[in-house]
Amino acid sequence: MSLQTVPQTPDRPGCSPQPGVDLPERLACQRHVRHVRLSPRHGEGAARSVQLRYLWTGRPGAPTVVVQGGISADRDVCASPAHPECGWWEDVVGPGRAIDLDRYRVLAIDWLDADDLGAAAVSTLDQADAVAALLDTLRIARIEAWVGASYGAMAGLAFASRHGHRLGRLVAIAGAHRPHPLASAQRSVQREIIRLGLRTGEVEQALSLARQLAMTTYRGSSELASRFAGEAQFRDGRYRLPVEDWLEHAGRKFVGRFDAQRYLALSESIDLHAIDPATVRVPTILIGFASDRLVPLSDLCTLQRALHGTAELEVIETPYGHDGFLKEAAQLAPVLRASLKGRSGD
Numbered sequence: 001m002s003l004q005t006v007p008q009t010p011d012r013p014g015c016s017p018q019p020g021v022d023l024p025e026r027l028a029c030q031r032h033v034r035h036v037r038l039s040p041r042h043g044e045g046a047a048r049s050v051q052l053r054y055l056w057t058g059r060p061g062a063p064t065v066v067v068q069g070g071i072s073a074d075r076d077v078c079a080s081p082a083h084p085e086c087g088w089w090e091d092v093v094g095p096g097r098a099i100d101l102d103r104y105r106v107l108a109i110d111w112l113d114a115d116d117l118g119a120a121a122v123s124t125l126d127q128a129d130a131v132a133a134l135l136d137t138l139r140i141a142r143i144e145a146w147v148g149a150s151y152g153a154m155a156g157l158a159f160a161s162r163h164g165h166r167l168g169r170l171v172a173i174a175g176a177h178r179p180h181p182l183a184s185a186q187r188s189v190q191r192e193i194i195r196l197g198l199r200t201g202e203v204e205q206a207l208s209l210a211r212q213l214a215m216t217t218y219r220g221s222s223e224l225a226s227r228f229a230g231e232a233q234f235r236d237g238r239y240r241l242p243v244e245d246w247l248e249h250a251g252r253k254f255v256g257r258f259d260a261q262r263y264l265a266l267s268e269s270i271d272l273h274a275i276d277p278a279t280v281r282v283p284t285i286l287i288g289f290a291s292d293r294l295v296p297l298s299d300l301c302t303l304q305r306a307l308h309g310t311a312e313l314e315v316i317e318t319p320y321g322h323d324g325f326l327k328e329a330a331q332l333a334p335v336l337r338a339s340l341k342g343r344s345g346d
Helices: 124-137 151-166 181-200 203-218 221-227 242-255 260-272 297-306 321-327 329-340
Strands: 003-006 028-038 048-058 064-068 105-109 143-149 167-173 233-235 238-240 284-289 311-316
Touching: 028 124, 048 124, 064 124, 064 151, 105 124, 124 151, 124 260, 143 151, 143 329, 151 167, 151 260, 167 329, 181 203, 181 260, 203 242, 203 260, 203 321, 221 242, 238 242, 284 297, 284 321, 284 329, 297 311, 311 329, 321 329
Parallel strands: 003 311, 064 105, 064 143, 143 167, 167 284, 284 311
Antiparallel strands: 028 048, 048 105, 233 238
16 A cells, blocks of 8 residues: 655646547447436335436447546536537546546446435445446446546445446545545535525525535635635625625526435435445555545545555645545546556556
8 A cells, every 4th residue: 555645736727628529430429328227225125227327438349437426427527429518527538638538438327316216315335236237238247447536436435345346446536435524514514404495495595505515615725715815895785705706606506507306315325325445355546635624634544544455545735625636637637547557646
């Protein structure tokens, strides 16, 4: 086991989509819906048919790599003919990029929620089983790697625990075997805000406030201090702090694309997550951010020591906290390339 610190580099500009909307002819893309059979952990025990939305893109015949993000991420990790807008990880996934579509086929799903499963709650084990069932339908016996960030790292640990014989290696970014109690406390308040909104009919306002509170946990203290250190301004009949416009913009943007019940289910799923590290026997690369307050490095160190298989921990210095996986593509790239080759980054 090793510990390596990656030095901080300047933040990379915003995403730049693949040239044109069409993928190069050498690449293939499926953006489809399939039905798989699952037995939800928090259901009544009976198997049921579940609709699963997925993206499978890259060079035909290349090894498949599963890529999954946080609870607000979807299957569109990169632009595709069916989704011409920038994907949520456009700077990382694409031809010639860290997860190179000329070398791998990337598979990603839309997260299932409790309503999708007809269950009281959704587990990271359910997400792992859904991917395994999808692999069966696509006739993929084994995947090269699972690269997961945040909730995607948790689901990756669940997959490695339950379906390790089908996995070459796990790359888990900013996600551990269990949630930190402080992070769970913060998420529980976010969920209560949404439940209050559902009871009072102020659903959009509640969802916006929950997202605003979440944003304060995703980012590092030093970033917020440097960006919003100005004085309050008297506007619209009251004093407004510099950080408020940023928070309200984030809340409005989130309300436009997310559902309150889905947020409740996936937020709760994070806090129900629990994996015994001793059941994970595949080679694992853990990547953490020194300023991450949701998944502190101490939790990743504990996980590294407890994993049954070989495990390495890479630490990236960034002011962006938990959102480092979205903001630090330049720093992540060499670590991801090396991890997919089966060794730690330089």
